Amino acid sequence: MTEETTPSRSADHPLGATHPLALAPVAAPASTVDGFVREFLRNLNFDRGVALTSSTPNDRYMALAYTVRDYLMARWLEDLRRQRHAQAKGVCYLSAEFLLGRQLDNNLLATGLTDIAADALAQCGVDLDELRQLEVEPGLGNGGLGRLAACFIDSLATLGVPNIGYGIRYEYGIFRQTFVDGQQVEQPDAWLTLGNPWEFPHPESARTISFGGHTETYDDEGVTRTRWVPGWTVRAVPYNYMVPGYQNGRVNTLRLWSAQATSAFDLRIFNSGDYAEAVRARTFAENISKVLYPEDSTPQGKELRLQQQYFFVAASISDFLDGVLPDDFDLAKLPDRVIFQLNDTHPVIGVPELMRVLVDERKMEWDAAWEITRQCFAYTCHTLLPEALEVWSVDLLGRLLPRHLEIIYRINDEFLAEVRERFGDDEMRLRNMSIIAEYPQRSVRMAYLATVAGAKVNGVAELHSQLLRDKVLPDFNEFFPGKFTNVTNGVTPRRFVRLANPDLSALISEALGGTWLTDLERLRELETFAEDPQFRQAFADVKAANKRRLSELLRHRDGFEVSDGHMLDVMVKRLHEYKRQMLKLLHIVSLYEGIVSGRVAASEVTARTFIFGAKAAPGYLMAKRIIHLINAVGSVVNADPRVEGRLKVLFPPNYNVTLAERVVPAADLSEQISLAGKEASGTGNMKFALNGALTIGTDDGANVEIRELVGDDNFFLFGMREPQVQELSDRGYRPSEFYQADENLRRAIDLIASGAFSGGDRSVFEPVVSNLLYEDRFMVLADFTSYLEAQTKVDAAYADQEAWTRKAILNVARCGFFSSDRSMRDYIERIWHTPPLR
Numbered sequence: 001m002t003e004e005t006t007p008s009r010s011a012d013h014p015l016g017a018t019h020p021l022a023l024a025p026v027a028a029p030a031s032t033v034d035g036f037v038r039e040f041l042r043n044l045n046f047d048r049g050v051a052l053t054s055s056t057p058n059d060r061y062m063a064l065a066y067t068v069r070d071y072l073m074a075r076w077l078e079d080l081r082r083q084r085h086a087q088a089k090g091v092c093y094l095s096a097e098f099l100l101g102r103q104l105d106n107n108l109l110a111t112g113l114t115d116i117a118a119d120a121l122a123q124c125g126v127d128l129d130e131l132r133q134l135e136v137e138p139g140l141g142n143g144g145l146g147r148l149a150a151c152f153i154d155s156l157a158t159l160g161v162p163n164i165g166y167g168i169r170y171e172y173g174i175f176r177q178t179f180v181d182g183q184q185v186e187q188p189d190a191w192l193t194l195g196n197p198w199e200f201p202h203p204e205s206a207r208t209i210s211f212g213g214h215t216e217t218y219d220d221e222g223v224t225r226t227r228w229v230p231g232w233t234v235r236a237v238p239y240n241y242m243v244p245g246y247q248n249g250r251v252n253t254l255r256l257w258s259a260q261a262t263s264a265f266d267l268r269i270f271n272s273g274d275y276a277e278a279v280r281a282r283t284f285a286e287n288i289s290k291v292l293y294p295e296d297s298t299p300q301g302k303e304l305r306l307q308q309q310y311f312f313v314a315a316s317i318s319d320f321l322d323g324v325l326p327d328d329f330d331l332a333k334l335p336d337r338v339i340f341q342l343n344d345t346h347p348v349i350g351v352p353e354l355m356r357v358l359v360d361e362r363k364m365e366w367d368a369a370w371e372i373t374r375q376c377f378a379y380t381c382h383t384l385l386p387e388a389l390e391v392w393s394v395d396l397l398g399r400l401l402p403r404h405l406e407i408i409y410r411i412n413d414e415f416l417a418e419v420r421e422r423f424g425d426d427e428m429r430l431r432n433m434s435i436i437a438e439y440p441q442r443s444v445r446m447a448y449l450a451t452v453a454g455a456k457v458n459g460v461a462e463l464h465s466q467l468l469r470d471k472v473l474p475d476f477n478e479f480f481p482g483k484f485t486n487v488t489n490g491v492t493p494r495r496f497v498r499l500a501n502p503d504l505s506a507l508i509s510e511a512l513g514g515t516w517l518t519d520l521e522r523l524r525e526l527e528t529f530a531e532d533p534q535f536r537q538a539f540a541d542v543k544a545a546n547k548r549r550l551s552e553l554l555r556h557r558d559g560f561e562v563s564d565g566h567m568l569d570v571m572v573k574r575l576h577e578y579k580r581q582m583l584k585l586l587h588i589v590s591l592y593e594g595i596v597s598g599r600v601a602a603s604e605v606t607a608r609t610f611i612f613g614a615k616a617a618p619g620y621l622m623a624k625r626i627i628h629l630i631n632a633v634g635s636v637v638n639a640d641p642r643v644e645g646r647l648k649v650l651f652p653p654n655y656n657v658t659l660a661e662r663v664v665p666a667a668d669l670s671e672q673i674s675l676a677g678k679e680a681s682g683t684g685n686m687k688f689a690l691n692g693a694l695t696i697g698t699d700d701g702a703n704v705e706i707r708e709l710v711g712d713d714n715f716f717l718f719g720m721r722e723p724q725v726q727e728l729s730d731r732g733y734r735p736s737e738f739y740q741a742d743e744n745l746r747r748a749i750d751l752i753a754s755g756a757f758s759g760g761d762r763s764v765f766e767p768v769v770s771n772l773l774y775e776d777r778f779m780v781l782a783d784f785t786s787y788l789e790a791q792t793k794v795d796a797a798y799a800d801q802e803a804w805t806r807k808a809i810l811n812v813a814r815c816g817f818f819s820s821d822r823s824m825r826d827y828i829e830r831i832w833h834t835p836p837l838r
């Protein structure tokens with residue numbers, strides 16, 4: 001079979017219509033313990049080819065996964081049938097990243113099988129908990145953006161909205177982080193090595209994706225058309241994943257693409273005579289889906305990255321048009337049938353791709369095609385950092401995708417003509433709004449292309465959306481009134497409350513009954529329970545138990561000893577200077593310096609265990625130095641008897657979703673301390689608040705909305721607001737002035753500079769110190785004094801445990817808004833117009 005074969009669609013096949021068994025819904029296995037035992041053993045014997053007595057733990061994990069999968073299968077097939085039949089409008093969520101986290105537990109929860117599975121396995125002498133630990137999480141994302149995509153598809157399935165998530169099946173996900181002498185060392189994430197029971201490859205539905213070559217015009221019965229003559233092609237093979245709704249019988253699909261060499265490469269094997277060279281050429285094609293780029297927020301303009309983007313977007317659009325839509329579908333009606341949501345700029349090349357398909361392949365008029373395209377895309381912007389706004393040099397884009405560059409030029413020409421019509425020959429405005437930047441090199445601004453093409457453009461928190469309109473894209477906001485909107489991010493309460501915090505969930509269910517997990521605003525009803533001493537005690541007991549569970553995990557995982565009775569002060573997120581892990585660290589160093597210098601009695605310092613979790617992009621040297629410094633401070637502080645029992649710094653390596661699920665429920669204090677105006681939203685902040693941690697945070701991203709909801713008394717605000725940041729920056733920021741003005745700050749920085757954390761060698765952290773004193777782009781020093789004051793308030797509040805617990809309960813009660821179910825409803829209402837399918 002060649003890659004050109006049209007994928008068959010079994011529902012349309014005559015066989016499907018004639019055989020009665022093919023029409024009957026597939027029966028799910030019986031939901032009983034005995035039924036589960038039978039299915040588990042059957043899978044062990046027939047799919048793994050082993051007997052229980054001779055099985056390895058991985059065999060048992062795989063057989064368990066197959067069993068759970070079988071329960072979902074009937075619903076999945078039914079949902080596919082339902083969606084095919086209804087032909088209702090659905091969402092194609094295009095995202096280069098899906099940071100899914102482990103699947104087993106989520107799928108057990110979705111099917112309501114957790115207890116049955118545990119009992120059934122116990123009857124076989126197998127421990128469910130042990131098997132859980134064997135799953136390697138699919139780390140197909142860097143951080144917040146990829147995790148958001150995973151939360152969204154969970155919520156869409158739970159709401160019953162037709163959705164296909166489209167992305168890339170990276171063979172290696174985000175690297176596994178280890179520390180060697182306190183410094184980050186990256187290990188490959190070979191997550192597929194032991195097999196992946198959750199995916200279904202469909203090589204027969206592969207798409208052919210083209211690259212390179214040139215374009216030419218030809219006469220098509222009197223009409224001049226363009227065609228793309230590509231230089232090379234690869235096969236995109238889809239792997240389907242089930243995305244189950246929460247106990248609602250619904251299952252959507254996540255389709256991830258894997259790159260394979262086409263037969264064109266095979267031919268070379270036979271023809272070239274150079275077998276080894278030909279096989280290497282195959283590797284060239286397959287490299288496209290080999291590895292996730294580990295840069296978060298600062299994309300490198302790498303050719304392979306553009307190849308990845310076009311590869312998955314072209315495959316997805318082709319899949320939807322040729323595989324999902326019926327053969328006789330009238331493409332003029334495409335906007336009634338689908339919305340392609342662009343998760344950041346990574347999939348924006350889909351805009352010229354759809355134009356190419358409509359104009360070149362389906363032979364539509366340009367204007368008609370543009371009318372359709374403009375309605376079929378919507379764009380989510382995720383950043384405010386200028387260095388995170390993706391651009392592709394015209395050279396590179398033209399070489400890799402010559403036809404797409406032509407289309408982008410034409411889109412831009414027509415757009416600028418409209419701008420000129422409205423505003424006249426305002427050269428500066430035209431340059432500012434052009435999709436093509438001329439300086440420092442001629443390149444395509446992908447965010448502008450997305451904004452021009454998108455039916456809607458949304459930011460991810462109120463403040464972010466406002467800054468997007470007023471500062472990043474003000475000309476576009478003026479030109480396209482009503483195009484910009486906000487949808488504040490959310491997180492799925494299934495994973496981040498129910499699975500991560502089973503004891504809290506049980507407590508909530510006891511208080512409110514069972515439906516809160518799909519109606520998270522119901523948490524409001526907990527407000528009255530905050531006044532009930534018995535409930536407070538139960539809530540505090542849950543937090544204490546979660547801390548013990550975390551201690552246990554860290555002891556086994558990393559050999560850490562977590563001290564009893566400490567406040568758990570947690571900062572977990574990607575390492576980035578704008579997130580300001582340095583500010584947290586200066587606080588710690590300042591506390592330490594205060595005690596060891598004798599200025600502060602150890603007994604007066606609130607006992608805290610600080611937990612960091614953070615990966616740095618491998619090429620981001622300053623971020624790596626900061627990781628090194630955190631570890632160095634930890635080694636010194638943890639070994640110093642003068643602060644024993646008071647301060648402890650733990651940095652478990654390899655922060656990922658699995659670790660987040662254990663750290664978040666145990667935290668007392670959530671550190672959300674980015675420089676105001678830099679964190680678009682954050683979602684970690686939401687996870688913590690929903691699990692009863694109090695936030696110390698700046699007026700940034702969704703912190704703003706968290707504080708509005710939980711109330712000033714239940715949130716520790718500090719630092720400059722965005723307008724003040726702007727003002728200071730306009731005035732000329734000189735960090736050394738702040739260093740001079742605050743003795744605590746001076747002493748903390750001096751201690752680092754002295755080599756106290758590097759065996760006396762002052763050179764090791766010299767770049768970090770210099771950067772703070774002379775540049776400090778994210779104004780750590782300017783916010784230090786305010787931060788320490790807020791931390792003093794935290795100490796005072798923590799001293800009254802009853803009052804603290806009350807605040808924690810109110811945080812939970814008032815953060816139901818941050819369910820990703822609500823985010824999805826907002827997208828549906830403001831952007832997608834895709835009601836649930838009944």
Ligand SMILES: *Cc1c(COP(=O)(O)O)cnc(C)c1O
Nearest residue numbers: 143144573656657660682683684
């Ligand atoms: C939620 C999450 C993030 C995002 O955290 P922020 O604090 O919003 O940056 C990153 N990584 C993982 C593993 C997460 O679960």
